[in-house]
Amino acid sequence: MNYKRLSKKDKQHLWHPFTQQREWEMDKDITIITRGKGTYLYDSKGRKYLDGVSSLWCNVHGHQVPEIDRAIQKQLQKIAHSTMLGASNEPAILLAEKLVQLAPKGLTRVFYSDSGSEANEIAAKMAFQYWKQVKPARPKKNLFLTVREGYHGDTIGSVSLGGIELFHAIFGGMLFKTLKVKSPHDYPSRRVSNDQWLKDSVKEAEALFRKYGSRLAAVHMEPLIEGAGGMLAHPWGYLKAIRRLCDRYGVLLILDEVATGFGRTGTMFACEQEGVRPDLLCVAKNLTGGYLPVAATLATEKVYRAFLGTFGSLRTFYHGHTFTGNQLGCAAALANLGLMEKRGFLEGVEEKSLMLQEFLEPLVAHPHVADVRLRGMMGGIELVKNKKTNEPYPYEKKMGYRVCAEAKKRGVLMRPLGNVIVLMPPLGISKKDLAFLIEVVSKSIEAATS
Numbered sequence: 001m002n003y004k005r006l007s008k009k010d011k012q013h014l015w016h017p018f019t020q021q022r023e024w025e026m027d028k029d030i031t032i033i034t035r036g037k038g039t040y041l042y043d044s045k046g047r048k049y050l051d052g053v054s055s056l057w058c059n060v061h062g063h064q065v066p067e068i069d070r071a072i073q074k075q076l077q078k079i080a081h082s083t084m085l086g087a088s089n090e091p092a093i094l095l096a097e098k099l100v101q102l103a104p105k106g107l108t109r110v111f112y113s114d115s116g117s118e119a120n121e122i123a124a125k126m127a128f129q130y131w132k133q134v135k136p137a138r139p140k141k142n143l144f145l146t147v148r149e150g151y152h153g154d155t156i157g158s159v160s161l162g163g164i165e166l167f168h169a170i171f172g173g174m175l176f177k178t179l180k181v182k183s184p185h186d187y188p189s190r191r192v193s194n195d196q197w198l199k200d201s202v203k204e205a206e207a208l209f210r211k212y213g214s215r216l217a218a219v220h221m222e223p224l225i226e227g228a229g230g231m232l233a234h235p236w237g238y239l240k241a242i243r244r245l246c247d248r249y250g251v252l253l254i255l256d257e258v259a260t261g262f263g264r265t266g267t268m269f270a271c272e273q274e275g276v277r278p279d280l281l282c283v284a285k286n287l288t289g290g291y292l293p294v295a296a297t298l299a300t301e302k303v304y305r306a307f308l309g310t311f312g313s314l315r316t317f318y319h320g321h322t323f324t325g326n327q328l329g330c331a332a333a334l335a336n337l338g339l340m341e342k343r344g345f346l347e348g349v350e351e352k353s354l355m356l357q358e359f360l361e362p363l364v365a366h367p368h369v370a371d372v373r374l375r376g377m378m379g380g381i382e383l384v385k386n387k388k389t390n391e392p393y394p395y396e397k398k399m400g401y402r403v404c405a406e407a408k409k410r411g412v413l414m415r416p417l418g419n420v421i422v423l424m425p426p427l428g429i430s431k432k433d434l435a436f437l438i439e440v441v442s443k444s445i446e447a448a449t450s
C-alpha cells in the first residue's frame with residue numbers, strides 16, 4: 001500500500017506507545033518501516049536509516065540475519081506455538097540450558113515470559129512468595145528496596161518497582177509502595193572521585209538496611225547503569241556493596257538486566273563486572289536478537305526449592321502467560337546466542353565501546369553538553385540550556401526530539417530520553433557504521449542547539 005494511504009490509516013486507527021498522539025497526527029512525515037537489512041532500516045518512501053537505537057535496545061546482529069532467519073523458518077516447519085502449561089517443547093528446553101550456562105553461577109532455573117516488564121514482575125512475585133514459604137517462614141519480609149530513576153517496565157508492578165517520578169506522579173494511586181534509595185547519579189561527588197562517590201551512594205542504602213533489613217524481601221535494581229531513567233551510571237563498587245548488604249541482612253538481590261544483558265555493557269551480563277551473582281535475574285530485550293518477544297526470569301536453586309511441595313501444599317508459583325516458552329521465539333534466541341558465543345563477538349563489543357568512548361567524550365567540551373555517560377555500548381549524552389548554572393532545557397522545548405529530528409534528516413533513527421540523547425547501536429554494528437552514527441550525533445547536537 002502506498003505511503004499516503006498507510007499514513008492516513010495509521011492516524012485513524014493506531015495509538016503509539018509513549019507518544020503524544022496530537023503531535024503524531026500533525027506530523028506530515030511519519031516513518032513507516034518496510035524492511036530492514038543489517039543495521040539499516042528502509043521506509044515506505046524508499047529512505048534508508050541507520051537503526052541508531054537497535055529498534056529500541058533489542059537488536060543485536062542487525063536485521064535479516066541469515067542464521068536467525070533460518071532458525072525461525074526451520075522451527076516454523078514443525079510448530080509455531082504450543083503451551084508450557086502441562087507440556088514442554090524442545091527450543092524452550094534447550095534455551096533454558098543455554099541461559100543457565102551463560103548466566104552467573106548459581107542461577108539454575110528459567111521461567112519464561114514475553115517482555116521485560118513481566119520478567120521483573122515475576123521476579124518480584126517470586127521473592128515475595130519465597131519468604132512466605134522458606135523454612136522457617138519470614139512473611140514479614142515483604143518490602144522491596146529500589147533505586148530512584150530505576151526503570152523496570154510499564155505494567156503496574158514494574159512501575160511500582162521503578163523510580164521515574166513522572167510515572168509515579170500519574171499512576172501513584174495504582175502502585176504498591178517500595179522503599180527508595182537515592183540514585184547514585186544524584187550525588188555531586190560523581191564529578192570528584194569514584195571513591196567519594198561510592199561512599200556517598202552506599203551510605204543511605206546502609207541506613208535503610210539497618211532500619212528495614214528484617215522487613216526487606218529483596219533489592220530490585222539495574223546493575224551498573226540505570227537505562228530509561230536517563231543513562232545514569234553507578235560508581236564502580238556500588239553493586240558489590242549492595243550485594244554485601246543483602247548477604248548481611250538476608251535479603252534477596254534481583255537484577256534487572258533487560259537492557260544490560262547479553263553483551264550490551266561489554267560482558268555477557270553487567271553484574272559480572274562486579275563479580276556479583278544475583279538471586280533472581282531478569283532478561284529480555286537482546287535475548288532473541290531483537291526478533292521476537294521472549295523474556296526470562298532466572299532463579300537460584302535455593303529460591304526454586306521454596307516452591308516445592310505436595311499439590312495440596314499451595315506452594316506452586318501461580319503465574320504464567322499464554323505465549324510462555326513460545327517455540328519460534330526460543331528458536332530465534334538460540335540462534336542469536338549461538339552467534340554471540342562465536343569467537344570475537346564480545347571482543348568486538350569491547351573495541352567498539354572504546355571507539356564510542358574515544359569519540360564521544362570530547363563532546364563534553366560542547367557548550368550545551370553537560371555530561372557523556374557510557375557503560376560499554378550503552379550511553380547517553382545529556383544536553384543543558386546553560387552549562388554554568390546547569391539549567392536544563394524546558395521539557396516542552398523537546399530538545400532531545402529536536403536532535404533526533406536532525407539525525408533523521410541525516411539518515412539515523414534515534415529516540416531520546418528527555419534531554420538525554422541515547423546511544424544504543426546494534427552490538428554487531430560495523431566500525432564504519434558506528435563512525436557514521438557518531439558523526440551524525442555530533443552534527444545533530446550542533447544543529448539543534450545552535
Ligand SMILES: *Cc1c(COP(=O)(O)O)cnc(C)c1O
Binds near residue numbers: 118222
Ligand atoms: C526495557 C526495559 C524493561 C521493560 O521491558 P519491556 O520488554 O519493554 O517490557 C525493563 N527493565 C529495563 C532495564 C529495561 O530497559
